[in-house]
Amino acid sequence: MSTTPTTPPTPTSQPTPPETGHEGGAFAWLRALGPRGRRAFTGAFGGYALDSYDFFTLPLSMSAIAAYYGLSSDQTGLLTTVTLVVSAVGGVLAGILADRIGRVKALMITVITYALFTILCGFAPNYETLLVLRGLQGLGFGGEWAVGAILVAEYASAKHRGRTLAFIQSSWAVGWALAVIVYTVVFELVDQDLAWRVLFWTGALPALLVFYVRKNVTDAPQATERRLSSARRGSFGEIFRPRLLRTTFFASLLATGVQGGYYTLATWVPTFLKEERGLTVVGTGGYLTSLISGAFTGYLTGGYLTDRLGRKKTIALFALLSAVCILVYTNIPAGSNTLLLVLGFPLGFCMSAIFSGFGSFLSELYPTAVRGTGQGFTYNTGRAVGAFFPTLVGYLAGGWGVGGALVFGAVGYGIAAVALLGLPETRGRELV
Numbered sequence: 001m002s003t004t005p006t007t008p009p010t011p012t013s014q015p016t017p018p019e020t021g022h023e024g025g026a027f028a029w030l031r032a033l034g035p036r037g038r039r040a041f042t043g044a045f046g047g048y049a050l051d052s053y054d055f056f057t058l059p060l061s062m063s064a065i066a067a068y069y070g071l072s073s074d075q076t077g078l079l080t081t082v083t084l085v086v087s088a089v090g091g092v093l094a095g096i097l098a099d100r101i102g103r104v105k106a107l108m109i110t111v112i113t114y115a116l117f118t119i120l121c122g123f124a125p126n127y128e129t130l131l132v133l134r135g136l137q138g139l140g141f142g143g144e145w146a147v148g149a150i151l152v153a154e155y156a157s158a159k160h161r162g163r164t165l166a167f168i169q170s171s172w173a174v175g176w177a178l179a180v181i182v183y184t185v186v187f188e189l190v191d192q193d194l195a196w197r198v199l200f201w202t203g204a205l206p207a208l209l210v211f212y213v214r215k216n217v218t219d220a221p222q223a224t225e226r227r228l229s230s231a232r233r234g235s236f237g238e239i240f241r242p243r244l245l246r247t248t249f250f251a252s253l254l255a256t257g258v259q260g261g262y263y264t265l266a267t268w269v270p271t272f273l274k275e276e277r278g279l280t281v282v283g284t285g286g287y288l289t290s291l292i293s294g295a296f297t298g299y300l301t302g303g304y305l306t307d308r309l310g311r312k313k314t315i316a317l318f319a320l321l322s323a324v325c326i327l328v329y330t331n332i333p334a335g336s337n338t339l340l341l342v343l344g345f346p347l348g349f350c351m352s353a354i355f356s357g358f359g360s361f362l363s364e365l366y367p368t369a370v371r372g373t374g375q376g377f378t379y380n381t382g383r384a385v386g387a388f389f390p391t392l393v394g395y396l397a398g399g400w401g402v403g404g405a406l407v408f409g410a411v412g413y414g415i416a417a418v419a420l421l422g423l424p425e426t427r428g429r430e431l432v
Helices: 028-032 034-069 073-101 103-121 127-153 161-189 192-204 206-216 221-228 236-240 242-276 285-308 311-329 337-353 358-365 368-386 388-406 408-420
Strands: none
Touching: 028 034, 028 161, 034 073, 034 103, 034 127, 034 161, 034 192, 034 206, 073 103, 073 127, 073 368, 073 388, 103 127, 103 192, 103 206, 127 161, 127 358, 127 368, 161 192, 161 285, 161 337, 161 358, 192 206, 221 368, 236 242, 236 368, 242 311, 242 337, 242 358, 242 368, 242 388, 242 408, 285 311, 285 337, 311 337, 311 358, 311 408, 358 368, 368 388, 388 408
């Protein structure tokens, strides 16, 4: 049995060439996982979908919560910022746990954490308690994606890893859509003062997934052997040693740029279109359907491209297209509601497709013994720092206007493009 290498994993052969034709069919990646891998895929897909669902219980309830507690816009915004910042801590802790106690056990801990504190948010007697509980929810929210992605990555073949992990990523759109549907039903049937609490209580759904994971999902055997053979597994300091420091720095920078751009768009585009351009369909079912449909399609398309073009080219492509989306949206004529609905699809598409390669790319950048630690730290550091981009846009909006300040979001995508220069291409790389 081999031990964990002392240098970052490198390809032992030429990268797998792009597939041609329809070799194996559209779902060859799913068959290639094998029975145990498919059960792991189900657990990770469900975990991330419900992670998304629990996250969106807050943004969808924000107006009702603000009215109930009499909050200012700064106070409501702080609820989201706290969630994202604390999620960085959760991501790091979950990554270390995944390396030390295993992927499946860490996955269950993250799911239980975000489900429990989402439910408790529904019982919050005041704003301060809600703020604390929402922050604690971020501990589980931040860790689930990294752990689930690694679990599946270690089952996936190098040939199909990009699209396999992209399907996991696409579950974010599924959870988002489910949250919108449940929100619509709950707020239609229940008075607003109680409806936001009921929506948080539906966050108990993930608890059902834990039973499935515990009974049916196991860590990938070969990866487990490699992980247990290393005395440095789960060592936080290891990802900052010279052999991995460059990777950790540029991967964190990449995640910061992409998520900074994403949160800028997600936070300020609806406000800009509604308040400065007078577009009345923002926030309606039609707009959200267009946006979510674009997101789901973007995740899947980005996954196929990341296997065909490579991780770096795909991320660079969608960084450029996302920046273009910002410029287009800031120039939509006032009153162009039909155009807004049409452009909701490409906005959701580009914002989401750029994330498709993250699961495979970050997994391939780190050796098995610290894969969870490295992926958990870099992705969630990017999430925490990126969460301040919308705050900066809000500050700049006072002098530049929201439209002018929105252009700052393009800076995030520029940072991501620069970060790619410091990272290797990993398409076709076997995990070691």
